[in-house]
Amino acid sequence: MEPSLDLSLDSLxxxxxxxxxxLSSISDSFTKRTTLDDYVKRLEDEMRKIDAFKRELPLCVxxxxxxxxxxxxxxLQLQSVKELPVIEEFMPLKGSSDQADGENERRKWLxxxxxxxxxxxxxxxxxxxxxxxxxxxxxxxxxxVPQTQIEHWDCEKRRRAFELFKDQSNFVKRSKKEDMAVSExxxxxxxxxxxxxxxxxxxxxxxxxxxxxRSGRAAVSGSSSPAVxxxxxxxxxxxxQTIRKQRRCWSPGLHxxxxxxxxRLGGSQVATxxxxxxxxxxxxxxxxxxxxxxxxxxxxxxxxxxQEGSSGEGWIPGEHDGEHHSKTxxxxxGSPDGPLxxxxxVKALSITEGESMEGEEDAKSDGHSWKGRxxxxxxx
DNA sequence: AAGTTAATAT
DNA sequence: TATATTAACT
Numbered sequence: 001m002e003p004s005l006d007l008s009l010d011s012l013x014x015x016x017x018x019x020x021x022x023l024s025s026i027s028d029s030f031t032k033r034t035t036l037d038d039y040v041k042r043l044e045d046e047m048r049k050i051d052a053f054k055r056e057l058p059l060c061v062x063x064x065x066x067x068x069x070x071x072x073x074x075x076l077q078l079q080s081v082k083e084l085p086v087i088e089e090f091m092p093l094k095g096s097s098d099q100a101d102g103e104n105e106r107r108k109w110l111x112x113x114x115x116x117x118x119x120x121x122x123x124x125x126x127x128x129x130x131x132x133x134x135x136x137x138x139x140x141x142x143x144x145v146p147q148t149q150i151e152h153w154d155c156e157k158r159r160r161a162f163e164l165f166k167d168q169s170n171f172v173k174r175s176k177k178e179d180m181a182v183s184e185x186x187x188x189x190x191x192x193x194x195x196x197x198x199x200x201x202x203x204x205x206x207x208x209x210x211x212x213x214r215s216g217r218a219a220v221s222g223s224s225s226p227a228v229x230x231x232x233x234x235x236x237x238x239x240x241q242t243i244r245k246q247r248r249c250w251s252p253g254l255h256x257x258x259x260x261x262x263x264r265l266g267g268s269q270v271a272t273x274x275x276x277x278x279x280x281x282x283x284x285x286x287x288x289x290x291x292x293x294x295x296x297x298x299x300x301x302x303x304x305x306x307q308e309g310s311s312g313e314g315w316i317p318g319e320h321d322g323e324h325h326s327k328t329x330x331x332x333x334g335s336p337d338g339p340l341x342x343x344x345x346v347k348a349l350s351i352t353e354g355e356s357m358e359g360e361e362d363a364k365s366d367g368h369s370w371k372g373r374x375x376x377x378x379x380x
Numbered sequence: 381a382a383g384t385t386a387a388t389a390t
Numbered sequence: 391t392a393t394a395t396t397a398a399c400t
Contacts, residue, residue: 247394250394250395272381272382273382287382288395288396288397289395291381292394292396
């Protein structure tokens with residue numbers, strides 16, 4: 001009866017602390033690594049399995065995710081000695097000196113962008129690391145959660161748990177659409193592409209009460225027919241007033257494209273929204289969105305690193321997921337920085353230096369000495 | 381079309 | 391409450 005417990009990892013599950021303990025007792029680095037990898041692999045395997053139920057089991061997902069991240073950190077520590085993990089572009093990891101400051105800057109901005117991943121600070125670190133990790137290992141094909149998923153998870157986890165029921169129909173429709181888009185367009189297609197046939201109901205809960213606040217222009221442009229009149233109450237059709245587009249989710253990758261385009265156009269001060277949009281070649285991205293983003297970007301640049309303070313790089317827009325964008329196929333929507341089509345070489349670009357580099361960019365390539373003079377221009 | 385500003389949602 | 395994004399205006 002008594003199954004002879006052998007030591008094989010496969011038989012009995014270990015908790016994370018247990019596995020860590022076990023690891024600490026292993027001196028052989030190879031064995032250690034193997035053990036760790038195996039454990040991570042199993043975690044990821046389970047993660048995959050419950051992925052289907054993540055909406056029902058958000059907490060499980062979180063726990064698992066947490067464990068995985070933790071262990072991957074361990075992995076990194078094991079191998080960190082040998083090779084520095086490749087950090088994403090948007091995390092400038094310069095060789096030495098200013099790193100602290102750069103990070104500081106970034107964190108400043110990040111913290112100002114409240115919606116950033118609250119839970120795991122290390123998420124994006126870990127994502128990139130995990131990426132390189134995966135590449136190194138070349139594990140299986142699908143096994144580990146694509147970073148994009150992680151990225152989205154933390155976007156989603158908030159509401160996912162509650163929303164699911166909402167509009168499955170929409171969801172289906174959407175994914176289908178995405179799919180089409182994918183197959184048709186080799187280009188980057190970002191999630192929000194829907195040109196809303198009709199927006200999803202979420203926003204529709206209007207507070208009609210307050211429209212008058214301003215001169216009323218905000219409320220109804222009174223252009224087209226107010227659709228439905230309910231009980232004689234002129235309820236402005238929700239379509240008109242309430243309808244707001246889904247928030248554009250400026251994922252790091254998208255932002256990167258933005259920045260890239262910006263660079264190519266000679267800086268945020270000279271680039272125009274339209275041009276940027278063209279360069280970005282992101283499907284579904286509107287002029288206004290770019291304009292808005294540009295505005296925000298400029299503000300930040302002014303605020304933090306007006307000049308060369310390319311700390312501007314550090315900025316990463318918070319993500320707001322509307323209520324969708326869970327790509328089952330996870331093709332386009334997720335890849336943050338993957339394919340730059342267009343002429344878009346990502347960062348290689350040699351900008352026209354001769355121009356007026358305002359100094360919002362290029363945190364990526366050079367070791368900057370900028371931060372010394374950030375404060376320089378005091379005028380407003 | 382670009383730049384601004386108010387409104388709104390998260 | 392603050393901030394990010396959208397809508398409307400200029």
